[in-house]
Amino acid sequence: FNEYSEAKNQELRTLLEYAKNLRADAIVLCPVNGIDANENRSSWLERTRYALSQYGPLFEEYGLYGYVEPLGFTASSLRSKAEAIEAIEGSGYERWYRLVHDTFHHHLANEKQYFASMTGLVHLSSVAAGSLHREPTDADRILFLEDDLLATREQAQALVNSGYRGTFSFEPFSPAVQNLDIESLEMEIQKSINQLFR
Template sequence: MPPLTFALNHMTAPALTLDAFFALAVSLGMTAVEIRNDLDGNAILDGTTPVEVKALAERHGVTIISINALQRFNEWSPARAAEARDLIGYAGACGARALVLVPKNDGTGQADGERQENLRESLAALKPLLDAAGITGLVEPLGFEICSLRSKREAVEAIRDVGGERTFRLVHDTFHHHLAGEPDLFADLTGLVHISGVEDPAVSVSDMRDGHRVLVGPQDRLGNISQIKALLAAGYAGPFSFEPFSPVVHKTADPKAAIAESVAFVRESI
């Protein structure tokens, strides 16, 4: 079984500057980090240049495994193409290895036939852009019932249809995997795993949202430990990246201690 390695997504501590976030990761013994383009007042939205981000990463000795994310990637348009070129260019210049691709999640584009066609169009358009930059496209199906791409199987079929097996990988998100209810793992095509837990006993699965997502602990309802074990047994050897969205996690006084406790719990449970 491959070794268990962890990464840190900036969403774990979004109030920290990029410098402080990288330092937090290193203090936890992690050298893989994910940066985001959706944090107000922080890199990338604050105008921090990719050259500055690359220098920060090198100073801390961390690898930027992804930028999260190109939103609504499966709704292709000239504006989306321009956004994709900008983000891929930023990723290349800051040393990021991959760009996360998030589907539209507003109840549109869900019709059978339409959603598959839209997905293939976008992947086919993204492939040459990513290949030219040497950047991996990380396709992340979302489990929400209103999402236009819930199925990892559909994502895999589309990737193969466009000859994108060397360009694209899946994101297996333990939260979204549980919500989607799709048993297949596709570990061989998985490039990144996002982990978070839900502990609220009152919320139904269909009502679970990002705000419920906390660090993985013994009260988790998503089956993180069984998912992680299954992925490792199937040969997944990449990082497991912490991505909690809950304000409870974001407001914790000692994020290092909270994350370290979750790391210890996962390690002891595997």
């Protein structure tokens, strides 16, 4: 979303039409991922602010929210929720933006702050604790585990303790989860819910 163009603006309008017809509340906005480590991060922050200022009138027109999801990867153009809030506040359309708190990306960005009052959606996943000698990838993301590198339960609890009352959504990208048959998947999801929210 933060590599703004008129074509992206038109794409957003189309998505907002779909979302309105589906009675959705919001659209998730993901930043460019794959930038060079030497790229100017402050330039990307300004591009993010500009994009949000351009999209703001559309969200206002449709009465839907834009949920900004920082991606904690080192190659992400928007890594932290603190950066996202700075861009949101500078856009002039704070009324129409919220954050996605993703437990995986919160961990990767090494964030300590929780922004419960600005959070519109929480994405939950776990990465098995152990000796990962690299930055975890989406393929490592599974359903909830007790022995979790991300401290997913603690993150969820911190948000609830700070007043968050919104939706929690599992987001496991691992092929090990995605390739389960429906019956097994239902059992694993129920097990994760029982362990996470007991």
